[in-house]
Amino acid sequence: MIVVKVGGSAGIDYDAVCADLSARVQAGEKFILVHGGSGETNRVAEALGHPPRFVTSPSGYTSRFTDRQTLEIFEMVYCGKMNKGIVERLQRLGVNAVGLSGLDGRIFEGRHKDSVRAVENGKVKVLRGDHTGTVEKVNTGLLELLLNAGYLPVLTPPAASYEGVAINVDGDRAAAALAVALKADALLLLSNVPGLLRDYPDEASLIREIPANDVESYLEFAQDRMKKKVLGAAEAVAGGVGRVIFGDARAGQPVSAALAGAGTVVS
Template identity: 40%
Template sequence: MTVPRIVVKWGGSLQENGGAIADDIAALWREHRIVVVHGGSRDIDETVAELGLPRRTLTSPDGMVTRYTDAPTLSALMMAMRGRTQPRIVSELAARGVTAVGLSGMDGGLVRTERKAAVRAVFGESVRVVRDNLAGRIVGVDTRVLDALHACGMLPVVCPPGMTSGGQPTNVDADRMACAIAAAWRADRLLLFTDTPGVLADREDPGSTIASLSREDARSLLPELSGGMRMKVAAAVEALGGGAQAVQVCDGRVHAPVAAALRGSGTLIGKAVTAQ
C-alpha cells in the first residue's frame, strides 16, 4: 500500500499552538510520510532587533512583499531559524515520541537556488533596482535526503535558506520552499497553515472562507489577494503545476489543526481528495 505523503508548512506566527500541531503530527507520522517546513518571522524580527539591524521589506511592482535580505540580515535569519524556531519545533515533536531531524535547504543539496542579482522594487513613487539583496529563486529540489531520513524512521524539519550551485546561501520564502518540496516530492497533500480560516472571499469576514478552488481559479484570484495570502496562493499554484496533488490553506490556530485540515477545513486548491 502506498504511504501518503504530507508536507506541513508550520507558520512562524503559530508558536502558541505549536503543541496542537505537534500532537497531530505525532498521531500520524508512523502511517504517513511527513515533512515539516517552517519559517520564523517572529523569531527573525526579534533577532534582527536584538542585533540592532533595521527591519526592511521590498515591494515588487506587482505587489509582492518580501524581506530585504542584505548580508547581516541573512546571518540573523539563519541564527533565528536554526537557533530558535527549529529547535523549538524539534523539541515539541521529540516530547511526543517523534524522532525529528532539523535541516535547512542548504543541507544535502536539498533546495537549490539562483541568486536574484537584481530585483525591481517600489520606493515611494518610483521603481528602483536593488542589487545587494541575497534572495534566491528556487531552481531545484533533491528529495534524496528526505527519503533517506524517512527510511531511517525519522521526520525531516526543514527551513530556509537554500543554496546556489556555488555554495552561497540565499533567502527564500518558506511558503515557496514548502511548495517546491511538495512538488518535487509529489506530495499527496501540502498543508499551508496560517492565522486565518483559509482563503477568504472577503478579507474582513472570517466566515467567508472559500472551500475549494481549481488551480486556474486560484491563479485568477491572485490580483485580489494581498500580503502573505497572496504569496501562499501563488506558491500553491506553482506546487500544483510541479507535481503536488493538492494544496490546502488552513487555520493553524484551531484544536487538532492537522486532523481538521485532513477532514476538509480551510481552502483546498487542486483536485478533490479524500481525507488521509
C-alpha cells in the same frame, strides 16, 4: 507522503501542530514539515539593532530585503530557535525529528538574486546586496534516506544558490517545490488565518474551494504575503500535487482539520 508548511506569524500554535502531527506519524503516516519564522526574526532583528526592511516589487509582492547581516539573523532564528524548538517538541512527543535547512545537503537549490526592484516613494529603485532567490531544484536524496530510516525531516529556509551561497527563499513556494519533487499526496499551508479570505480580514468570507485549473485568478483576493501561498498552491497543483489546503494553525488539530477539508481546498 504529505508536506506540511507551518508559517511564522503571530498566533500559530506550534504545540498543537506538533501534537497533531506526532499522533499521525505514530499511526504510520509519512510527513515532511517545513516551517517559517518571520515574526520571531523581526523581533530578534529589532533587538539586535538591525530592524527588518520589507520591499514591494513593482508587481506587488512584498519580501524581506536580506543583506548579509539580515541573512545571519535570519539563520539564527529559522535554523536555530524555530527549527530546534520544533524538533524538541517532536522529540518530547516521541517522534524522531531531524531539523535541516535547505543548505544542508543542498535540499533546496536555486538562483541567487543579488538585486531587487522595489517601489519606494512611488519610484522604482534597484537595491543591490540582496541574498534572496527562488527554489528551482529540490535534491531529495538526503530526505529519502531520512524518510526510509523512519525520521521526520523538519526543514527551513535558507536555500543554497548554485554557487553554494545561502539565499533567503519563500517558505511556501519552497514547500510547494518539495511537494512536487516528492510527488506528495497533499500540501498543507498552515498559517494564522482560516484560509484564503475573499474579504480579508473578515473570517466569515473564507473561500472553501478553488478549482486546480483556476488558482491564479484567486490572487486578486490575496494581499501581500498571502500572494506567495496562492502562487505556491498554483505551482504545486500544476506540478501534480493532488490537493493543496490553506489551513489554520492557531489551535485544535491543525493538520487533521486541514486534511478533513477545513480551510481552503485547492484541488
